Amino acid sequence: MPLKTYMAAAVFAYGGALVLAFLFQRHLTYFPDTSPFIPAEWSMPELETLDVKAADGLNLRSWYRAPRKGKPVMVFFEGNGAHPGYRNFKVRPWLDAGYGLLFVGYRGYGGNPGKPSEQGIYNDSRAAIDAVLKRGIPQESLVFYGESIGAAMAVQMATEYKPAAMILEAPFTSLADVGVHHYWWLPVRLLARDKYDSISKIKNVHVPLLLIHGEKDRIVPVRFGRRLFAAANEPKQAVYIPEAGHNDLYEWGAAETVGRFLRELTKENGKND
8 A cells, every 4th residue: 555545544544533532522521420319328318409500591409418507518529420429438527527518519410411511510510609608608618629620610619709718639730731641642732622721720719728639640640730739829738648549549548638627727717616
């Protein structure tokens, strides 16, 4: 076969890969468990449903438990996989300690309708937060907690609201940066529909920050967390766990780190038990 034929075939194949990457990129970004999330089945029977309507008209369900007096409400932005039930081991200590909890329900996750996208999930997050504010919880009694892609949700929401603090678990600088790391042979920045550009936003966030990242993280390499932390405003603290990867931070002491941060936060705010 002539060289020109080989080259033409290679160009055609690469062009096809570009088209497929553009069309199916959200299938590579979001991995929802679409089955209904029923809190009692996940050892969180105290959570009640919080039905909201997003700005684009989609009816969604989040999940909420009011705080004990003097405690903040933890607003949990989950990562891109499964549904809130799979995070029960992370939030159970908060519930036991009397913290409030808002599990933000994303479109396409946990029995919610719709398909996930960056702007769509921002709408979902605003609707859930606003519903809690309407119940009389002030913004300064919220603590935003985001894991992985959920950390980008937390950063965006912290530019729009004024929480008491923000906790970021395995965050990235931008989704495009992570995409380039994994798909270096594709023009990811040109193809990306969802940006999640936290590195350009975090300078606009002025709340106490705790960042936790595993140094063996192969999904979101720790260098992205370090760059995001460097760009963040004070007061801030970071904990880099040498033994941890992306999904096992709580096996290496993350719960204790978060617990200390929350106790210090409530102490500083004069909200001791």
